[in-house]
Amino acid sequence: MRTLEDVTQRVHGEYVRKLTALETELREVRNTPRHITAMNPAEAIAIQADSARSGEEARRALRRAELADQQLTSAVGQLEQAHVELHRRGEALRQRTRTLYLLDRALSLDAETTDARKLVDGLLALVGDDMQAQRCSLMLRAPEPDYLYLAAARGIAPNVVEGMRIRIGEGVAGRVAAAREPLLVQDVREASQHPLLRDQYFTTGSFISFPLVYHDELVGVLNLTNRAQRGVYTDEDVERVRLLGLVISLILSRNALPERLLESINVR
Helix, strand or coil, X not given: CHHHHHXXXXXXXXXXXXXXXXXXXXXXXXXXXXXXXXCCHHHHHHHXXXXXXXXXXXXXXXXXXXXXXXXXXXXXXXXXXXXXXXXXXXXXXXHHXXXXXXXXXXXXXXXHCCCHHHHHHHHHHHHHHHCCEEEEEEEEECCCCCEEEEEEEECCCCCCCCCCEEXXXXXXXXXXXXXXXXXXXXXXXXXXXXXXXXXXXXXXXXXXXXXXXECCEEEEEEEEEEEHHHCCCCHHXXXXXXXXXXXXXXXXXXXXXXXXXHHHHHHC
């Protein structure tokens, strides 16, 4: 890219210099006959021929300069496209690197602690911080058939307590659990048009509700809401959560966290 910039600047400079020289030469040739006071017809014809030849050369040079300018414009356009593509690839690489870091942190957290509460809170914090969710929650499968319970949350209303149940198929998380398909809402004003969200009332911003499934068994649902600075979640964010969700589902299932955590909540 730097080489392309140097080339375009050099071509443009050369174009300006040549064009200036040709314009000067053309003016001199055109002005020469006005200062000639006496000459024979042969000399006049020769001068006119030279002038015509110089004019034609100047026009050709000007045409070449115009072509060079078009090439320069095209090169600048290609350079801008290269900048955009470089930024896109750099951002994609940054996102992948961040995702790999989070996967490593989740696995490290699993290896560092056996405490169910610390592990669940740590996993939710990893995803919530990365996705800039001001409100997030983790619902896990309850022992009662067709129920989820609130395992961990932050930024939610004080009256919403850990251990509270929701029926699978009811509410946003319940419907996502029943469908086992992630739900992305970018504009809550249009959310009621979604088949899963009819008759629902929303007061939050953009959100993601993602089912956690391991070996075709529902483990729970992860909810991310109200992205910081009024940001909007995108399809790329859903794919990122999908990778994290696979690892979280594995950790939750391998450690039997839905059962262990619920026991600690009931004891309290």
